Amino acid sequence: MAEALTFHYDVDGENFTSAGQASVQVKKNLRQLGFDPETIRRVSIAMYEGEINMVIHAGGGTADVTVDDGCIEIILTDTGPGIANIEQAMQEGFSTAPDNIRTLGFGAGMGLPNMKRYTDYMHIDSVVGEGTTITMKVNY
Amino acid sequence: MKVSELASIEGFGTIALPDGEREISGVYIGDLLSWVMGRAKADDAWITIMSNINIVAVASLADVACIILAEGVQLDAAVTETARSKGVNILSCSMPAYEAAKTFFEKL
Ligand SMILES: Nc1ncnc2c1ncn2[C@@H]1O[C@H](COP(=O)(O)OP(=O)(O)OP(=O)(O)O)[C@@H](O)[C@H]1O
Ligand SMILES: [Mg+2]
Numbered sequence: 001m002a003e004a005l006t007f008h009y010d011v012d013g014e015n016f017t018s019a020g021q022a023s024v025q026v027k028k029n030l031r032q033l034g035f036d037p038e039t040i041r042r043v044s045i046a047m048y049e050g051e052i053n054m055v056i057h058a059g060g061g062t063a064d065v066t067v068d069d070g071c072i073e074i075i076l077t078d079t080g081p082g083i084a085n086i087e088q089a090m091q092e093g094f095s096t097a098p099d100n101i102r103t104l105g106f107g108a109g110m111g112l113p114n115m116k117r118y119t120d121y122m123h124i125d126s127v128v129g130e131g132t133t134i135t136m137k138v139n140y
Numbered sequence: 141m142k143v144s145e146l147a148s149i150e151g152f153g154t155i156a157l158p159d160g161e162r163e164i165s166g167v168y169i170g171d172l173l174s175w176v177m178g179r180a181k182a183d184d185a186w187i188t189i190m191s192n193i194n195i196v197a198v199a200s201l202a203d204v205a206c207i208i209l210a211e212g213v214q215l216d217a218a219v220t221e222t223a224r225s226k227g228v229n230i231l232s233c234s235m236p237a238y239e240a241a242k243t244f245f246e247k248l
Contacts, residue, residue, distance in 0.1 A: 019199035024226070027201060037203065044201035045177050105190045110174030117178065140235060 001103045004068040005033075011076075013060025014068045016104070023048040035069065040140045041071050042118040046136050049111035050076040056101055057081070058132060066092055073118075082128040090116065090124075141248055143206045143229045146185070149247055151240075152208070153232040155215055156223040164205045167244060169237045173198050180204055185244065187237045189213050199228045206230065210237040 007029060009022035027044045047063065054061040058080025066073045083089045090112050097107030116122050121137035144160030146152055167179035169187045173194060180186055182203040188195065191213050199207050206229035209215060215230065223230050233240045 017193045019194065020201070023201055024197055041182055041201075041203045044203070048197065048201045049174065049177060072247050073215060104192050105171055105173040106194075108172040108174045110172070114174055114178040 004066050006067075007065045009063040009065075011054050011063055013055055013058065016055065017078060018054045019052055020048050023051050026063075026065050030067070030072075035140065039072070039138060042138050043074065046115045046118045046122075046138065047074050047076075049115050050074065050134055050136070052106065053111055054078045054080070055066050056097060056106060061131075070139060072138045072140065074134075074138075076134045076136075077131070078133075079131040082132055083124065083126040083129055084128050086124050141244070143185075146208075146244060146247075147231050147232045149243065151233060151235050155209065155230040155232050156220050156226045157229055157231075158224050159229055160162075162205045162229065163242070168204070169241060172225070176187050177202050187233075187240050189237070191215050191219065193222060194226060196223050196226055196228050199223075199230075200226050208233050208240055210235060210240050243245070 011022055023044055026047055027040055030040045058078035061078030064075045088094055092113045093109040095107045095109035101107055119136040120139045123135045126132040141164050143162050147154045154176050163227050164185045165183040168184045171190045176198055180202050183205045185206050186204045186209055187208045187210050189211050208231045208232050212234045
């Protein structure tokens with residue numbers, strides 16, 4: 001790849017029915033670029049979990065995806081409440097999702113663990129009251 | 141087995157079949173979306189009783205072969221339309237999840 005490709009998305013924090021649109025669009029772009037199904041799947045799952053978290057827990061945010069030589073980087077940024085205890089949030093089963101969200105099938109406390117599992121690198125930067133930035137990398 | 145073949149077995153039906161030629165290689169049963177994202181494999185048939193719009197994005201991104209709505213669960217027309225436009229196969233099934241999976245493996 002001569003030059004890195006970048007994609008930017010605004011993630012709406014109000015609209016639940018369209019949640020996941022940025023991830024669906026990234027999947028489409030990666031497919032058009034000829035990426036293998038497993039790489040596309042890993043990026044799609046990790047990004048969807050992060051995108052949904054911004055909708056449910058942070059009132060929306062932005063997603064920036066960079067496709068570079070050998071690596072796809074996803075940066076999710078929100079100005080939500082932040083994560084007080086990152087270690088606890090990363091544990092399987094930990095969730096603060098409200099009941100109305102749980103009835104939709106979210107709130108298993110598996111999103112952050114999935115993001116870790118499907119990426120080669122993941123880092124959470126969060127300040128309570130200011131927001132959260134999550135950086136993930138998938139090597140290909 | 142192809143998704144279209146499974147749809148024609150007694151007890152199953154078609155809700156949206158934009159990619160009926162797709163091969164099913166296994167089954168995952170679950171209703172919690174992040175479990176499905178984390179544990180279902182590509183080309184699985186995903187059996188669930190969840191019917192809200194978010195199942196379409198989950199199925200597409202987790203790259204499963206089809207969604208099977210167990211227990212005769214119905215789908216809103218808008219969800220069906222979204223599934224068609226996103227290329228996500230959805231089958232109906234009158235059986236509970238276990239029997240649906242059992243029937244699939246018996247007919248393989
Ligand atoms: N962007 C965010 N801003 C604020 N809090 C967050 C954010 N992302 C995650 N969290 C916190 O971390 C917890 C765990 O997140 P995780 O994605 O693992 O589970 P969940 O979203 O609650 O449920 P699931 O992802 O299984 O549907 C959340 O319940 C929430 O308290
Ligand atoms: Mg989550």
